[in-house]
Amino acid sequence: MLGKSKRLLVLPLYAVLSAGLPALAWASEWPLNMTEGVTSISRQVHGLHMQIFWWCVAIGVVVFGVMFYTMFVHRKSRGVKPAHFHENVALELTWTIIPILILVAMAVPATKTLVHIYDTEDADLDILITGYQWKWKYEYLDENGDNISFFSLLSTPRSQIENAEAKSPEYLLEVDEPVYIPIGKKVRFLVTAADVIHSWWVPALAVKRDAIPGYIHEAWTKVEQPGVFRGQCTELCGKDHGFMPVVVHAVEQAEFDAWLEGKREKARQIAEAVKQTLTFQELYDQGEAVYQKNCAACHQPDGKGIPGTFPAIIRSPIATGPVAGHINRVVNGGAGMPPFGEQLTPVEIAAVVTFQRNAFGNNMGDQIQPIDVVNFKQGQ
């Protein structure tokens, strides 16, 4: 209802503007309202939203109606002589009591929905979500301790952000590793953060929880049909706050199980890969890819950093200092840099350290093998 009537108002405006501003025509979307979403919570929230919206419309029609009536009728230019009343106890009581009644009528369903949202008991699956600058880590908690975890990063290419390439419909709402959940199951999200405050939001699920260092907050969802649902970080968390999306794949239980098994298999492969020895060129090439994906956001693609905020890799005292110190900074972070020891595999850490020590004119000539990283971590 609302969508259609508002759209009718907007269409002529759109026609005028798209004639004058050709750039407007390239995305013909005018989204007007919150969507109903795909869970019982999201539908209840949408219902509350529409209910309070229509109350506001009704009050607005009455108040603005009287106001516009008086603006057209009670004009001095029409020869009106002003009245002099300035009090009316009955009237003043009426417009105090009626809003109270409306508020009570709103508070009851709002309280019911709030109770529903806070009922995080009896979940079928627990997923620990950790916010990092500027990515999400998902960890599937397993009763037997066989947890699966991975990081989820923006996958929109730099070229689209810098307008060198056309933007895809999922622009800034796409990730390399989406989080999978089974449909029809109660999934509990345990939300926390490793550095600053983030907020995990998926509009279609009506789940928004702040991820705060030192706290683990709970939220839950039960998605009814399969689908891909997208959201974003909604708490300012620094430079790339706008570039850490959330993508949820809700799938059938069987597909979910197969996906989870695939993740376990991949974890076993990573453990195996640690034992291999790579050539300098293999390390350097893989390291460059790891650098551009994980390091370039701060240290910049050319390794020059941002003066005063993010140090350069070029001639950096760490990248041109002792190897152990360099591995330590990547694994454990420090001086404002987040730790990458968990996010990157030993192979990736060995590769990126090798790359940083030999790229951008650093020319240290040394190379680091995965086993060096494993030994460093064990020695801690």
Add this chain to the structure above:
Amino acid sequence: MAHGPAKGLTRWLYTTNHKDIGSMYLWFSFAMFFLGGIFALVIRAELFEPGLQIVQPEFFNQMTTMHGLVMVFGAVMPAFVGLANWMVPMMIGAPDMALPRMNNLSFWILPFAFAMLASTLFMEGGGPNFGWTFYAPLSTTYAPPSVTFFIFAIHIMGASSIMGAINIIATILNMRAPGMTLMKMPLFVWTWLITAYLLIAVMPVLAGAVTMMLMDIHFGTSFFDAAGGGDPVLFQHVFWFFGHPEVYIMILPAFGVVSAIIPTFARKPLFGYSSMVYATAAIAILSFMVWAHHMFTVGLPFIGEWVFMIATMAIAVPTGVKVFNWVTTMYKGALTFETPMLFSIAFVILFTIGGFSGLMLAIAPADFQYHDTYFVVAHFHYVLVPGAIFSITAAVYYWLPKWCGRMYDEVLGKTHFWLAFIGLNLTFFPMHFSGLAGMPRRIPDYNPLFANWNMLSSVGAFLFGAAQVLFLYIVIRAIVSGRKATDQVWEGAHGLEWTVPSPAPYHTFTTPPKVD
């Protein structure tokens, strides 16, 4: 006995005259309004289209932060203090403010605070980039080095506000003309009295918050650092205990301005004077009990969430009373629509729309969807721009003839109004839609789904900015070459300020008037 102002620069440096200081506050806030506006236009230019075009994300974050800080602390608050300086003594029949030397000091520390704040933009690492709400630990452990200057600037602004507030309370309580009982005071004086108490209550809380940040950054404490046993959520509780009353600090004097202007142009007394006073007091008291509605998603326990939801909804009642009173004041009046009245009517309508979205945001479960999206940006700009800014603009048009003795150009004034009105709605109304569609706030780039609304917003913002340049021209033109104003200025105006000549002499009410 009567003497005029000193000559030259020293007049402004050493002045203890409430009119001079009021003028300086108003010009200062006007300058800050343009500075904050330029920051806003940088934001809107970047958001004109998806993709990164004009600025990089780290500078974008500095712009959102500085826009908020400059507009709140530099434009809106000093403008209202300026209005209070000019009008409160003249409205209550006092010769000057009660504490004139402190008045001079509270103004003159402000330019230093803002010069320091603005200079951070040129420092290594850039200016504050953590939002005007400066949530820890983004503003502590992860902040640029310039945060220390930001903290000191906030301290100075707080000291200025507290001194201003003490002065206003001392003036109102001690210097009213004989017969001017509390319940005879113009509503502008009442709203400022209540606002001043809010300022004294919450500015020290803000000072405490930034001092704890300073300790965390430089002296190894862990107030807000979870790793050291501190609590990032504590920061938000402290900040919003200041922050929520702060939003009423920016709107209560606006209520007072509109309550002066609407009766004048309706030629009919204000409806429900005493209920206006009680509603203002009720809003002020409630403002201390609702702060956590800014934090519905931080994981408050159920009962906390519920209590703050109910208390927040309750604010709609006294606020509604005010709106109904203004509408009823207009009802059966003899209305004319000079520029101050146009801005005041727009205030009532658009502030009410902002109130509606505020009511929606109060519904905690729905807030899970609205929180930190453009819907919130739309909401608070609807209460602050047509609320605070429009009321200040209305006040300038309304009292300017009294201040400088000359009229502004009515045609230009109305042009300014319509440009600002269209620009404002074009800027902020689409934000409701982009927010509901899922666009988070404080992002420098966005999905093409939100592109059309953002483009409209950006066009509107530049229109609104242009309208304010016209405003500057109108004010200067009035001062330089406006038509002579009468003492009464407006046919329907009542109050002591209209009994003195236009322009108001340097010293007014050296002998107290009699009020019956």
